[in-house]
Amino acid sequence: MKTIDAQKGSALFRSAPLLLDRDLVLSDGQPLVSGSTSDRLILVGRREGKRLAATLTQRMEALPRRSVLPIDCRQVHIMDISFGDDAFTRLARGRKDDGRFFVLENVGEELEANLDTLTKIRGFCCPCWLSDRNPSGGAAPANLPTILGDLGQEMRDTYGVAWQRGRITARDLIEEMPGAKLTIAAASNRLNRLADEGVLVALEVEAIEGGGRQKVYAPIG
Amino acid sequence: MGRVFTVIRNGDEPYRGAPDQDHPMVMVIDVGALFGKTLHSHDMDNFLAALGDASDLLRSDLPPFQFLTIDLSNLTYVTPSGLTWLLVALHALRNPNRRKQEPSIDIPTSEGRQPATNPTVRVIPPGPPHQLHYWLKWMGFFEFVEEHGIACDWEKPKVALPPDAERRLKSQTVLVLTELRTGVDVARVVREVTGSVATLLQNHLGYTGYDVAILGMMLSEACHNILDHAGEDACGLVAAQVIRRSKQLPYVQIGVADNGIGIRSSLSRAHPDASTWPHEQAIREALKRGVSGVPEEDRGLGLWSIVDKITDYQGTLHLRSGDARVRVKAREDGSVDYNVYPSHASVPGTMLCLTLRKRT
Numbered sequence: 001m002k003t004i005d006a007q008k009g010s011a012l013f014r015s016a017p018l019l020l021d022r023d024l025v026l027s028d029g030q031p032l033v034s035g036s037t038s039d040r041l042i043l044v045g046r047r048e049g050k051r052l053a054a055t056l057t058q059r060m061e062a063l064p065r066r067s068v069l070p071i072d073c074r075q076v077h078i079m080d081i082s083f084g085d086d087a088f089t090r091l092a093r094g095r096k097d098d099g100r101f102f103v104l105e106n107v108g109e110e111l112e113a114n115l116d117t118l119t120k121i122r123g124f125c126c127p128c129w130l131s132d133r134n135p136s137g138g139a140a141p142a143n144l145p146t147i148l149g150d151l152g153q154e155m156r157d158t159y160g161v162a163w164q165r166g167r168i169t170a171r172d173l174i175e176e177m178p179g180a181k182l183t184i185a186a187a188s189n190r191l192n193r194l195a196d197e198g199v200l201v202a203l204e205v206e207a208i209e210g211g212g213r214q215k216v217y218a219p220i221g
Numbered sequence: 222m223g224r225v226f227t228v229i230r231n232g233d234e235p236y237r238g239a240p241d242q243d244h245p246m247v248m249v250i251d252v253g254a255l256f257g258k259t260l261h262s263h264d265m266d267n268f269l270a271a272l273g274d275a276s277d278l279l280r281s282d283l284p285p286f287q288f289l290t291i292d293l294s295n296l297t298y299v300t301p302s303g304l305t306w307l308l309v310a311l312h313a314l315r316n317p318n319r320r321k322q323e324p325s326i327d328i329p330t331s332e333g334r335q336p337a338t339n340p341t342v343r344v345i346p347p348g349p350p351h352q353l354h355y356w357l358k359w360m361g362f363f364e365f366v367e368e369h370g371i372a373c374d375w376e377k378p379k380v381a382l383p384p385d386a387e388r389r390l391k392s393q394t395v396l397v398l399t400e401l402r403t404g405v406d407v408a409r410v411v412r413e414v415t416g417s418v419a420t421l422l423q424n425h426l427g428y429t430g431y432d433v434a435i436l437g438m439m440l441s442e443a444c445h446n447i448l449d450h451a452g453e454d455a456c457g458l459v460a461a462q463v464i465r466r467s468k469q470l471p472y473v474q475i476g477v478a479d480n481g482i483g484i485r486s487s488l489s490r491a492h493p494d495a496s497t498w499p500h501e502q503a504i505r506e507a508l509k510r511g512v513s514g515v516p517e518e519d520r521g522l523g524l525w526s527i528v529d530k531i532t533d534y535q536g537t538l539h540l541r542s543g544d545a546r547v548r549v550k551a552r553e554d555g556s557v558d559y560n561v562y563p564s565h566a567s568v569p570g571t572m573l574c575l576t577l578r579k580r581t
Contacts (some may be wrong), residue, residue: 042408042415044441045448078415078434080441081526085519086307110415110434121526 001099012201012218013067017105018059021075025052030221040077040108041127049086056102065099066201074106074131092124095198103218104128105144116148123199125149127221145221146201154180156188159199162219167203169214191217245287253295259569260293262476262539262574263546268310268565287341289314294347301460302476302539302574304360304398311371313569314342339353343372345466349380358382359390359400360460367383388443395473396423401457407444410459413438425463428578435530436473436577441479442523443573450514451481451570470535474576479570484542487514500543501561508540508549527575532557532575541572 018024022041025048042101043049060069079087088102095101107115107128119126127145138184139169144163147156161176162168168176182190192215208214248261273367291311293299299307339387344366347354357363359382366373382390397419399410414436416423419540422428422436440459448458465471481487485503491497491514495503506512508528513520531538540547546562 042412044408044411044438047406077435078412079412079443079447079524080438080455082442082445085522087372089519109430110437113431114438117435117526119532121522121529151252 001130010086012220013064015063015067017070017072018056019072020052020076022024023148024055038067041075042077043079043083043087045080046082046086049083049088052083052087053091056087059103060091060098064099068205068209069100069102071102071109072103072145073108074107076194077108078110079114079117081114081121084114085122086125086157087165088118089124090113090120090199091128092122092198096196099201101198101201103124103221104148106131110200112146112148120147123150125151127219147197151197153198155190155194155197159194159219160219162194162200163221167216167218168200169206171208171214188215191215239511245291249290251292251294251295253293253297256296256472260295260296260299260303260307262300262306262541262572263562264303264307265285265310265541265568265572266546266562268307271297272358288343289341289344290345292345293353294351296347296353299355299356300464300476300571300574301396302478303358304357304362305458305460305476305478305559306568306572308362308365308398309368309456309480309570309572310568311344312369312456313480321429341372343374345374350383350459356381356390357550359387359394359397361504365398365400365458386482391424392421393465395420395463396459396475398458398460401444401459401477401479404445404448407441407448410444411441414461421463422473425465426473426577428522428580432534432580435533439527439530439577440475441488442527443475443575444522446571446573447477447479447481450484450486450487451479455479455481455570457481459571468485470578472576473574476579477571477575478572481570483569484514484540488512490514491516500565501545501547502569504540504545504547505543505559505561528557530576531575533580535579536575536577536580537578539572539574541568541569543567571574 004205025041027041035140043052056069056071072136091102097158099149102128104115105128107132112128115126115128128146128148129145129190148158158173161173165172165176168191170184170191173187174184174193193198195202195217199220201220203216203218205213226289236503250268252260253573255267325407346357346362349355352405363373383550386486396410398412401407401410415433419430419433422433426432428436433553440461444457444459451457457477459475459477461473461475463471463473484507485495485498485500487508488498488503495506498506509521510523510525511521527538530536532555533551536551538549540549541564544564544567546564548560550558550560552558
């Protein structure tokens, strides 16, 4: 195989993590209360979620296209649907067109439950790094993000393969998942679907030795 | 009717003359006799009916009553949701016309008449060592009635809780009565439930961190609805408790009530035709995804998300507004049943009772 477009964004720019803390979200003392057993934050209400969305949008717009903004959630304990909806849903829906992505990091068990509910209700997916466990309760591979949202197991497995490889094409996927007996069309569909879900990004189109072209994807995470 | 309440003159002493300044008309509603010792949220129907019956007396030759006494002394238990609606009702009854824009309880009479005068409301709670007295004290009942100018026959109790009562109450209380006026109040409520009492939920219901987070989310949505939809001057209340009954799975019950504009009026801000809907229809619409009183895109998730989650917890949701109550009950197959209970009287604001069991 010969890459014909290798200079065009062969990797995603990953910015420094943005800590979701009291200073970032608090502007008039309304939305946040420190937990009684910890200093973690309780985030509730649409108005407050909108305020965070404005901040996040500003930060993401300052990044180059094809970049990832890690949002460090270690200080967040709970987030209600209304807050999360206004803070993240629109941002998530704009990812594919905008070419700027976000990933949530250090997501605790409680926040994971809230975000999992939100993503399933709103029908979007979001890669995140859990702080101590994965949603199914089993041991999560330390080097693989969890996808929050309604995504079938085969698509999660496909994302896992893409993550391990760093970049992936339909032919790579067929090689990596021989048990799935994928055709080129089926493999392409899977990768395309994951790109639609905002957990992969199409980096480039490369020429295939012997004729033809194929898309190269990279995982968001 | 006589079993439920009595009309007396001059306190407990029979008086055969015409009422005057020294011998006012006093109406007593014996809540314990009316509700069979336990006051649930759905007892609001009977309570309002009793008020309506009482008001009917105004049709007779009797002069208007000047005092309305709510006698709780024969009750043995009040559920958290029963407590929140009772206090919202008392709050509305204490002086229905004190401010024009503040909603009041609409008490129907046979001729559609309202009381000629606004009675002074007085509440008689049970005294110690009645367990309900300790529970009311623990939940903050006496502070609420004092702060809101509701006359209470039991003056601010000086009796300290016995240590065993305090231990017992602490072991089942998820949230004492809390007023909701700002987003900070809601966040504090969520912090309380997901923080210090999470262990209690774990011990009684086997809740994991996941379950507690879902509970906190549902609670937040229910409480935030008051701030978003009840109107500017509305007063909201929330309380929650773990309830254990023999032959029943333990459950947590959350009561949320406000004296605001109610669901139909709220919806009519975004859907003008909603003002003509029956209250029952307004409640059912409000439970649907995407239906909201705020005319913005993508609203209307809060109540729907609560309904969506109750199936995971064998839960039940009661929602009352205006003259209707709708019950949403989870079925074993993951679907929900809707039942409508029309009422004889209209209440101000919205009342919500959420019951959740162990996650299935």
